[in-house]
Amino acid sequence: MRLHETAGVANINRSLVGRIARTPSGPDRADTWLLAEDGLLPCDPAGYLGVLALGARPAVDGIPVAFGLRQLGYLDDGDVVAVDPNGFVRTLYRRSSRHNVILVTEQCNSLCLMCSQPPKAVEDSDRLDEHLRLIGLIDPATEELGMTGGEPTLFRDGFLELIARCKERLPSTALHVLTNGRLFYYRRFAEKLGAIAHPDLMLGIPLYSDIDAHHDHIVQAPGAFEETVLGLQHLARYRVRIEIRVVLHALSIPRLLQLATFIARNVPFASHVALMGLEMFGLVHQNLKVLWIDPVDYQTELRSAAEILLDAGLNVSIYNHQLCVLDRHLWPLARKSISDWKNVYLPQCSGCGVMEHCGGFFQSGTKVRSAHIQPVRPVETCA
Amino acid sequence: MSAFGLLPFRFLRIDETRTLVVNEVGEFHHLTNEEFLQFVRHEFSSDSTAYLDLKAKHFLFDSDSLVPFELLATKYRTKKAFLDGFTSLHLFVVSLRCEHSCHYCQVSRVSIDRARYDMSGETARRALDLVFRSPAPRLKIELQGGEPLLHFERVRQIVLDARMRAEAENREIEFVVTTNLALLNDEMLAFFKEHDVFLSTSLDGPEALHNANRPRPGNDSHARALEGIRRVRETLGQDRVAALMTTTRGSLALPEAIVDEYARLGFTSIFLRPLSPYGFALRSVRATGYSMREFLQFYVRALDRILALNAGGTYLVETYAQLLLTRMLTPFATGYVDLQSPAGAGIGAVVYNYDGDVYASDESRMLAEMGDTRFRLGNVHRDCYESIFGGETLRRIVTASVAESIPGCADCAFLPWCGADPVHHYATTGDLVPRIPASDFHEKNFFIIRHLLSLYERDAATRRIFGSWIQDRPSRLEEVA
Numbered sequence: 001m002r003l004h005e006t007a008g009v010a011n012i013n014r015s016l017v018g019r020i021a022r023t024p025s026g027p028d029r030a031d032t033w034l035l036a037e038d039g040l041l042p043c044d045p046a047g048y049l050g051v052l053a054l055g056a057r058p059a060v061d062g063i064p065v066a067f068g069l070r071q072l073g074y075l076d077d078g079d080v081v082a083v084d085p086n087g088f089v090r091t092l093y094r095r096s097s098r099h100n101v102i103l104v105t106e107q108c109n110s111l112c113l114m115c116s117q118p119p120k121a122v123e124d125s126d127r128l129d130e131h132l133r134l135i136g137l138i139d140p141a142t143e144e145l146g147m148t149g150g151e152p153t154l155f156r157d158g159f160l161e162l163i164a165r166c167k168e169r170l171p172s173t174a175l176h177v178l179t180n181g182r183l184f185y186y187r188r189f190a191e192k193l194g195a196i197a198h199p200d201l202m203l204g205i206p207l208y209s210d211i212d213a214h215h216d217h218i219v220q221a222p223g224a225f226e227e228t229v230l231g232l233q234h235l236a237r238y239r240v241r242i243e244i245r246v247v248l249h250a251l252s253i254p255r256l257l258q259l260a261t262f263i264a265r266n267v268p269f270a271s272h273v274a275l276m277g278l279e280m281f282g283l284v285h286q287n288l289k290v291l292w293i294d295p296v297d298y299q300t301e302l303r304s305a306a307e308i309l310l311d312a313g314l315n316v317s318i319y320n321h322q323l324c325v326l327d328r329h330l331w332p333l334a335r336k337s338i339s340d341w342k343n344v345y346l347p348q349c350s351g352c353g354v355m356e357h358c359g360g361f362f363q364s365g366t367k368v369r370s371a372h373i374q375p376v377r378p379v380e381t382c383a
Numbered sequence: 384m385s386a387f388g389l390l391p392f393r394f395l396r397i398d399e400t401r402t403l404v405v406n407e408v409g410e411f412h413h414l415t416n417e418e419f420l421q422f423v424r425h426e427f428s429s430d431s432t433a434y435l436d437l438k439a440k441h442f443l444f445d446s447d448s449l450v451p452f453e454l455l456a457t458k459y460r461t462k463k464a465f466l467d468g469f470t471s472l473h474l475f476v477v478s479l480r481c482e483h484s485c486h487y488c489q490v491s492r493v494s495i496d497r498a499r500y501d502m503s504g505e506t507a508r509r510a511l512d513l514v515f516r517s518p519a520p521r522l523k524i525e526l527q528g529g530e531p532l533l534h535f536e537r538v539r540q541i542v543l544d545a546r547m548r549a550e551a552e553n554r555e556i557e558f559v560v561t562t563n564l565a566l567l568n569d570e571m572l573a574f575f576k577e578h579d580v581f582l583s584t585s586l587d588g589p590e591a592l593h594n595a596n597r598p599r600p601g602n603d604s605h606a607r608a609l610e611g612i613r614r615v616r617e618t619l620g621q622d623r624v625a626a627l628m629t630t631t632r633g634s635l636a637l638p639e640a641i642v643d644e645y646a647r648l649g650f651t652s653i654f655l656r657p658l659s660p661y662g663f664a665l666r667s668v669r670a671t672g673y674s675m676r677e678f679l680q681f682y683v684r685a686l687d688r689i690l691a692l693n694a695g696g697t698y699l700v701e702t703y704a705q706l707l708l709t710r711m712l713t714p715f716a717t718g719y720v721d722l723q724s725p726a727g728a729g730i731g732a733v734v735y736n737y738d739g740d741v742y743a744s745d746e747s748r749m750l751a752e753m754g755d756t757r758f759r760l761g762n763v764h765r766d767c768y769e770s771i772f773g774g775e776t777l778r779r780i781v782t783a784s785v786a787e788s789i790p791g792c793a794d795c796a797f798l799p800w801c802g803a804d805p806v807h808h809y810a811t812t813g814d815l816v817p818r819i820p821a822s823d824f825h826e827k828n829f830f831i832i833r834h835l836l837s838l839y840e841r842d843a844a845t846r847r848i849f850g851s852w853i854q855d856r857p858s859r860l861e862e863v864a
Binding site: 210211212229264311313 | 849
């Protein structure tokens, strides 16, 4: 599924963000894209933000129009779409999805060896206005919303403004932010975030080693360990809920047990610990030689680490692992974390008894994989 | 060789080849004697695994990073968090009377003289005034005796009154009644249910042993306890009653049978307790007496049985081990008044006796019954909160119980996991400060900690069991069938 497409446009001279309506909508017309199909409009478009047309351009004039769209046929009521003057159409939010994410910025202050979303050194703080507008347009009934980057906190006060806006407009939406946590080294920043008191906020923060130099090497940023670890302390102090995310690869496996002990002793306030398989996107390919380890070869470490964390009372999940390479003791911890529309299975998966419980593979990441992918016997269901 | 600095730790030559190091916040590591020497001589190679392990556990630092200092500070604060909030556990001796005449019992009286041995309504009210002066955010009131059910009217008054005051002040409060259950009736059960009261009872083991330890008219203590437990579980819920056992001379040969009795009755915890050297216990030492060494042999056998049961899928916690393991294996504090530094006497728990006298601990009260009132902090009718909780007596107890300053404790590797019990030390030696290593308190804790360490190292299955004890629930990792 594609989230963007280039369309023909008319009467658009700045980026417009609006909510989709297939049928005549209420008083918030000025925020609404009327969706036309095959040149047919559901009603008079006067007063609407504009018209998005799947296929032919409908006969309208004097209001913004984007037409000729073919890929975005999934658009439905409540989805949010941005259209640029040059015809670039982006789906920012889909109401039916549980995986809506705001890419806050493409800038980052780390450069992790396995980054799946390599940062760009661009000044993109103008995104902030679009994010704020998007948050205002998202359906308040949305259960979950993610924020990612780059490093979202780099917008400093802008980041805090985003969180505050989410609290104001989407108070019942769980908000999950992926951040390296480094800026919370500044106690005041953590204090300000805590003061917003978002009712359901979780920061997902990576910790890759119990040794500063090892962590710093993996994230390619000297001093990052100190900033992140002290940042975690500050966040705990101001009651911001955090999740620790550990990506498993050849550089993090050797001290995984010690890392688990470190987390149990120093981050016992974590709400959740995610132990994650490599995602085969982005920088991981160029660093594959130093990062790759077949998941089959780290099951002993993974199980011991999970046991240490569980014995410490922490909630543990394992992401991005096919069940056939995962120790069966660890199956209860495995989550189907791959977004529903990007996971696939392989020919050798056919006949597998647990496929419906298995996250499978990222669509674009099946080439590098464990040498032990195979069908496995099913889970015997209890009466 | 590399440039690093040492952070505070203590150490112990744990066996022929290895040295155990323990830091100020209770994290530990085993080093070979050679590694230990390299470590303290600053000749450690910075790429060795042991170096990295010690660095991650904050035994050494090698840069100007604030991480080890900030984390140690946080963890030290966390370990001493039992001091937050001051006195939270308040024990009421609602009556000294009891219809049991246990050989080891410290102070109860088989008597019908209600006027003499029951707590009056006015005394209870005044004691509650003191309870609610405590700054503790969560209060716990434990009603005991004697046998508190012999004076149920006072139990009812205290629970109702305390509940009302807690609601008015928006404070959390919980209630425990410590009872032999022999006199439990439907009216009491209904009251406990209505007010969410937790029950704690005594169970010494199989019937013959229990009844021999705990004589009462009819010699039916065991049967009545079991019937009481059954009814409490039926009415209040399976987890609303716990049992404690006291080890007597007769118990020593029966560790397996005692443990099995707890498992058979569906308890999820057992607390293996030696006899306290107080009250009548000192006088009946010939009948029930045994050495600490004998108790520890008993403890080891009982613990083996408990671990075997757990390995077989029966969840059963040994409470003392659970307490020590929580200190050894987690960053958290555990307030156990008889084993913390400073001790919890008065500042963690306090006892209001039937006659209004206030004691720093139950043991202090027992000493007073024997004629030594030195740990009496005051009386609810004559003294104010400030003089009771800020007075010279309590100050002396607390000062004497800072293990960090006790000779023999100060440099013991186990100090961060241990504590002091000045009232016990006084009762056994006449001195608030123990004489290490001659102290039985030291003998017990040093031995058990060492034993737990060796079990922890033994195999992954035991570590799993210990982990489940720390979490107070069965392990969550089971293979998917």
